[in-house]
Amino acid sequence: xxxxxxxxxxxxxxxxxxxxxxxxxxxxxxxxxxxxxxxxxxxxxxxxxxxxxxxxxxxxxxxxxxxxxxxxxxxxxxxxxxxxxxxxxxxxxxxxxxxxxxxxxxxxxxxx
Amino acid sequence: xxxxxxxxxxxxxxxxxxxxxxxxxxxxxxxxxxxxxxxxxxxxxxxxxxxxxxxxxxxxxxxxxxxxxxxxxxxxxxxxxxxxxxxxxxxxxxxxxxxxxxxxxxxxxxxxxxxxxxxxxxxxxxxxxxxxxxxxxxxxxxx
Ligand SMILES: Nc1ncnc2c1ncn2[C@@H]1O[C@H](COP(=O)(O)OP(=O)(O)OP(=O)(O)O)[C@@H](O)[C@H]1O
Ligand SMILES: [Mg+2]
Numbered sequence: 001x002x003x004x005x006x007x008x009x010x011x012x013x014x015x016x017x018x019x020x021x022x023x024x025x026x027x028x029x030x031x032x033x034x035x036x037x038x039x040x041x042x043x044x045x046x047x048x049x050x051x052x053x054x055x056x057x058x059x060x061x062x063x064x065x066x067x068x069x070x071x072x073x074x075x076x077x078x079x080x081x082x083x084x085x086x087x088x089x090x091x092x093x094x095x096x097x098x099x100x101x102x103x104x105x106x107x108x109x110x111x112x
Numbered sequence: 113x114x115x116x117x118x119x120x121x122x123x124x125x126x127x128x129x130x131x132x133x134x135x136x137x138x139x140x141x142x143x144x145x146x147x148x149x150x151x152x153x154x155x156x157x158x159x160x161x162x163x164x165x166x167x168x169x170x171x172x173x174x175x176x177x178x179x180x181x182x183x184x185x186x187x188x189x190x191x192x193x194x195x196x197x198x199x200x201x202x203x204x205x206x207x208x209x210x211x212x213x214x215x216x217x218x219x220x221x222x223x224x225x226x227x228x229x230x231x232x233x234x235x236x237x238x239x240x241x242x243x244x245x246x247x248x249x250x251x252x253x254x255x
Contacts, residue, residue, distance in 0.1 A: 033217075033218075034215075034216040034219070035163075035219045035225055036219050036221055038156050038159060038221075051216040053214075054128075055130060055163075055215060055216065055217075056216070057131075058134070058135065058159070059131075059159070061131075062131070062134055062135065062155045063152070
């Protein structure tokens with residue numbers, strides 16, 4: 001499944017990094033601690049977090065994650081938007097909680 | 113293959129450019145055609161080292177060397193040094209401030225991550241002088 005398809009199906013708002021919407025999405029990883037993500041997230045994972053500082057883009061790019069979903073309507077910094085456009089990592093915003101988003105992902109068949 | 117060496121200066125508190133050195137290192141390894149497993153390990157180790165220089169040090173450098181047998185990452189800084197290296201190496205130990213934690217750092221997993229990603233890891237720290245880390249990732253057949 002591509003990131004674009006997930007966003008369409010779940011009606012998620014893509015804030016930037018649209019050039020990455022064709023990226024393949026495979027699993028899901030949920031965490032707000034960057035070095036924890038660094039150790040455990042896998043390539044092509046959808047990363048759900050409330051962390052919105054621009055360093056999340058560096059983490060996602062180094063690990064080749066498929067996209068970042070900022071949950072609970074957490075505020076996103078301009079620098080994060082700018083960097084995600086450069087790296088082609090889609091940043092998606094949602095008012096749902098990480099748990100609700102995870103259920104949505106399971107229903108889409110992600111990670112199975 | 114001749115030995116290849118790249119130097120990256122890392123500035124204290126420069127969160128804007130933080131991650132750029134690791135990202136460049138990853139691109140270099142990609143261009144050399146190394147396999148994705150070793151690229152991932154080097155990228156993680158370099159990123160954790162780079163962020164520690166930005167967050168905890170007075171600035172320093174990340175150097176990467178590639179020879180036919182291994183990739184070596186050197187992270188050297190200009191202080192303040194680590195008082196108790198054994199404690200710093202413990203998972204979960206962090207002195208990061210609240211401001212730094214709000215950005216998602218400070219889990220105390222950076223140094224343990226670096227060690228896990230390396231085949232050979234050494235850290236030496238002298239108070240007031242600096243911290244010196246050497247990480248080696250050996251290339252195996254097929255890398
Ligand atoms: N280059 C350095 N100079 C001085 N102190 C350091 C340096 N690197 C690490 N430390 C000390 O060691 C502690 C542990 O480092 P480590 O990278 O494991 O965790 P962290 O940076 O606090 O959090 P995380 O890496 O999980 O975001 C730091 O909190 C800091 O006190
Ligand atoms: Mg660290």
